[in-house]
Amino acid sequence: MDTMNRRRFLAATALGGAGVVSAAGLGMLSTATDAEAADLDLAGQLDPNFLEGRVVSVDASSLIVLTPDLVMRRTLVTNGTQVWKVRDTTLEAVRADDHLYARGLPMQDGTFAADSIWINIVNLHAEVVGVDASTLRFNHHGEAWTGHLQPDTVARYSMRAPSRDLSGVTTGQHVQVVGAWRPGTNEVDVSTVFA
Amino acid sequence: MAAWDLPPDVVTVVVARAKRSAVYRRARPQLASACPLDVWVADGLGFVQFELDDTRRQPAVPGWLVLAVRLGDGAPVAAKILEPGPDVATMSVSDALVE
Numbered sequence: 444m445d446t447m448n449r450r451r452f453l454a455a456t457a458l459g460g461a462g463v464v465s466a467a468g469l470g471m472l473s474t475a476t477d478a479e480a481a482d483l484d485l486a487g488q489l490d491p492n493f494l495e496g497r498v499v500s501v502d503a504s505s506l507i508v509l510t511p512d513l514v515m516r517r518t519l520v521t522n523g524t525q526v527w528k529v530r531d532t533t534l535e536a537v538r539a540d541d542h543l544y545a546r547g548l549p550m551q552d553g554t555f556a557a558d559s560i561w562i563n564i565v566n567l568h569a570e571v572v573g574v575d576a577s578t579l580r581f582n583h584h585g586e587a588w589t590g591h592l593q594p595d596t597v598a599r600y601s602m603r604a605p606s607r608d609l610s611g612v613t614t615g616q617h618v619q620v621v622g623a624w625r626p627g628t629n630e631v632d633v634s635t636v637f638a
Numbered sequence: 639m640a641a642w643d644l645p646p647d648v649v650t651v652v653v654a655r656a657k658r659s660a661v662y663r664r665a666r667p668q669l670a671s672a673c674p675l676d677v678w679v680a681d682g683l684g685f686v687q688f689e690l691d692d693t694r695r696q697p698a699v700p701g702w703l704v705l706a707v708r709l710g711d712g713a714p715v716a717a718k719i720l721e722p723g724p725d726v727a728t729m730s731v732s733d734a735l736v737e
Contacts, residue, residue: 449676450676450678450680450685451680453676453685453687453702453704454678454680454681454683454685454704454706456704456718456720456731457685457704457705457706457716457717457718458683458706458715458716459731460731460733461718461731461732461733462730462731463729463730463731464729464731525693527699544700544722546700559692559700561699561700561722564699564722565722566699566721566722566730568730621699
């Protein structure tokens with residue numbers, strides 16, 4: 444995406460309504476689904492510092508990622524690379540078929556040196572329809588989703604400091620859930636509930 | 639980013655007006671830098687894009703704040719935060735003016 448198209452997209456997004464837009468990362472906006480952005484020509488170049496795709500394989504220090512435009516990219520992971528999957532973790536937690544967002548630098552040999560990696564991260568706006576000790580059930584755009592609570596799942600009530608006390612998350616609330624999607628399911632491992 | 643294609647005085651005015659807004663002051667602790675990623679002008683509005691600091695966010699997710707200010711009086715007319723969306727390959731857009 445060139446600078447002008449990126450700016451047009453961002454301007455339309457800033458002036459449009461809140462919601463969800465199709466975008467595989469800020470730099471990979473090949474299409475936009477909301478009305479404000481629908482008429483933009485966003486078929487552009489990729490942001491070279493952002494990588495997105497499906498993990499094909501994992502080894503000790505790199506990942507092979509299949510990007511949406513069907514390019515295989517070797518993604519280099521070092522001790523300095525931050526890896527997130529529900530929580531800060533290591534490359535050992537990454538599996539084939541996970542979905543990856545990464546920020547980093549493209550190398551001259553075509554590999555991608557990652558500074559930060561987010562695995563399966565999702566950000567759901569949903570209505571809580573059920574709560575028990577280990578799960579949240581919620582309605583997300585008419586679909587039933589299950590949120591699996593983790594030992595370190597936290598809630599943020601009215602944007603106050605994170606709290607391990609989830610008792611304030613109750614049926615009927617509209618919440619924002621950040622977590623790691625379990626690929627191929629309507630299930631997510633919950634990192635944070637914004638209530 | 640420092641190579642904006644605007645005259646320096648225009649950049650200064652647009653950024654200063656964005657930074658005087660309440661939404662900027664609220665968002666400042668979350669920003670990676672007080673220096674914008676990008677500044678541009680379109681249709682009588684100035685746009686300023688800031689990167690959110692994923693290391694200061696819980697959880698550490700990437701995100702951007704885009705502020706639009708009216709060139710005439712500097713009033714903020716829109717502010718949105720873009721973050722990873724509810725499904726892969728989506729971005730969630732939330733209104734930062736109304737928070």
